[in-house]
Amino acid sequence: MAASSDERFKMLVAALDFGTTYSGYAFSFKGDYANDPSKINANTMWTTGSKSLFSQKTPTCLLLRPDKTFHSFGFEAEEHYSSLVDMDEHHSWYYFRRFKMLLHNNMDLTRDTKVRDESREKGKELPALDVFAHSIRYLKNHLLKHLKKKSVANLIGGEEDDEYIHWVLTIPAIWNDRAKQFMREAAKEAGIKSTNLSLALEPEAAALFCKILPLEKQTTESGTNLSMLKPGTRYMVLDLGGGTVDVTVQEVLPDHTLKELHKASGGAWGGTKIDEAFRQLIISIVGAPVFQEFQEKYPKDYLEMLQSFETKKRAVNTSSKDTFRIPVSLVELFEDEFGEKLDLIPSKTRHRGKLELNGDKLILSGEMISEMFKHSRESIVEHVESLFAHPFCKDVDKILMVGGFSECVIIQEAIKKRFPNKRVVIPPDAGLAIVKGAVLFGHNPKMIISRNTKWTYGVQTNRNFKPGDPPDKMFKVGNVEKCKEIFSVHIGVNKTVEVGTPLPPKRYRALHRDDETIDIPIYISSEEQPEFTTDSSCSYLGKLTIELQKSNSDREIEVGMTFGGTELVVEAKGTKNKEVCVAKFDFLESKDKQS
Structure with a gap:
């Protein structure tokens, strides 16, 4: 069969x-x-x-x-x-x-x-x-x-x-x-x-x-076995990638499912920030015009220099000097342009005593290496520190470091030094933890039972004009005065929502009887209860389009949104006959086109 x-x-x-x-x-x-x-x-x-x-x-x-x-x-x-x-x-x-x-x-x-x-x-x-x-x-x-x-x-x-x-x-x-x-x-x-x-x-x-790692593979840096994610455990996941750093706090429930305790947070503090710091260091030595000419004339050497640094940066530390190779073509280009040896330049700049050049070798002191990692390192540590200051991090005593950038020794040491009372765990093949975990998620997405909203979500709608409303937001439908650009909240920021459970629906009515569709602008805000979609905390996200059923004579529909999944889900139906309407989000159409 x-x-x-x-x-x-x-x-x-x-x-x-x-x-x-x-x-x-x-x-x-x-x-x-x-x-x-x-x-x-x-x-x-x-x-x-x-x-x-x-x-x-x-x-x-x-x-x-x-x-x-x-x-x-x-x-x-x-x-x-x-x-x-x-x-x-x-x-x-x-x-x-x-x-x-x-x-x-x-x-x-x-x-x-x-x-x-x-x-x-x-x-x-x-x-x-x-x-x-x-x-x-x-x-x-x-x-x-x-x-x-x-x-x-x-x-x-x-x-x-x-x-x-x-x-x-x-x-x-x-x-x-x-x-x-x-x-x-x-x-x-x-x-x-x-x-x-x-x-x-x-x-x-x-x-x-x-x-699901076998017990013998769940080890701390000291080699002690750690049954890390048993029921009742609260922990922080620090996902360090090439571009972004993602931080989430979770709890393992008695049935071994996972509950998010706080909305996901983070920033663009990943490994590419270190690459850019290295690039800016080279520019500070040879000057922007020479570096620009180097990129244009010797793009292969430029790419190989960055690739070489990308490979080496994970293993360097700040306790000793380290050597990085720079292309001979860059050295020669500088010396042809200025008529002096490149290895003499560091002594004439702010880098005196922090680095030296010897042919195609760039030797950096521990202090200079530390400076290259400073922005990324401090941003990560300060963000984690701010999270631990909140009540939701009570009893969180483990930090799970994953992602390719988590293999960077300098970042590992910074986390351990700042949080000595937390158990820092770096699983074997930390760079593969995400993709292998994604396979597990594909088999059983119900392992995550709740998440927290990152924003306040709502729609832009109208209501009857009230005394005290801004005059510039008043318009008329027939003889009725309406107030436009109202932020109708569907759910507030950092609210716990169960996966697959829709929120109570809200009702919306077409402005005109002959409307065949309703386009509802979707907005997000960092505030709990924004009043208007024009408030400074608000951003236009996209639109929700609903196809109206002709049989729904009053042109009113109820809209239910589900926020617990990795993507938003919407359902719309007529308020009288309960006929399901076709409804879909479009977050990739610009606001100018929408309006």
Whole structure:
């Protein structure tokens, strides 16, 4: 007897970890999950040209041909672009890297948003939706090829791959709803059906993975066994990625499900901030004009310098000097421009005694290394400190550090030093904890039973004009005076909401009898009870479109929203006949178009 579509898609869960600096994937079969949830496969072999590299992930780099068609991704894209640069044939190609941060805290994100290629040459930009879709499609296809090599093509293959696989995309918990919808639409363009796709919040996924680690693998830095996530445990997840730092506080309930104790928070303090600090240090030594010329004339050397630093930064510490290589081409360019040796420059600048240059070697003191990490390190520590000052962190005595940047020694030491009474836990392969946890989430999303809202959510509506209302907000419908731009709150900020449980519905009425649809603007606010959508705390998020049923003669509908999932869900129906109306959110249309 043939399996049903619902049974088939559950046969395999595949998670794509689309990161700022590195990307990867993991998967597991339904049967394996039932027998041993920790049996999760992750690809640790990536190709560059004709060679294979042992690596947990591949760089988030995309190379497109001059006609804008896909050429390569990851290590292979890096290598081929470098060869194009060597032959001075790269100018018409499109090379993108570290573009995920375009989505962070971007309230102007739309389907028309563009992303510039790495060269920053004039006119070299493409729709961001296409760039993300190319990248997701590559990861999806790479996973399918990997499965077929593992002789499982008889289980998933042919034209019905999507009927057998449930896909999960990882996203930062601090992302807004625009970014979430953007990733879903990019995945759809990449060939993943929306009905077979879930979005997993990265720190939640990491916690799910650590919950199922065998006891002997749950160790602290001192090597002591730690049964970390047993019922009753309250802990903080510190998800340190390349672009963002996500922090969430959770509790393990008696039935082993997870409850969020406070809304997700964080900021853009990830590993790329250290890369930029290193870049600015080099600019302070050679000067901006020389550095700009270096980027333009020797782009391959520039990229290799950044790649080399990216690899080394996780292992450096502030207790001793360390050596970094800088390209000979940069040294020669400086000396040709100014007619003096580059290694003499540090003694003439504010860097005296903190660094020295010897040929192509840049030797940094512990103090200088500490300065490069200062902004990111202090931002993370201060944010965690502010969270521990709140009542919801009472009894939280464990900090779980996950994500690729959590492997950075300097950040680890800063957390341990500032919070000596907390048990800092860094799981094995911390960089894979998120993607493996996302697989677990795909198998059983009900493991997360509640979350906390990051904003106050509401809609822009009208009501009868009252004395004291701002005169400029008054308008008339017939002879009735109305007040516009009212913030009708659906739920306040940092409220605990159960997953899958809709809030009590609110009622809205069409302004005109012949209206076939209602477009309701959706707003968010950092305040508990904003009055107007024009208040400074408010931002336009998108719109909710509801198709009215002709049989609903009074043109009134009730709208129920569900906020507990990783994405917003809406249901609308007539107030009299209870007929369900088609209702959908659109967070990617600009406010100008909406109005």
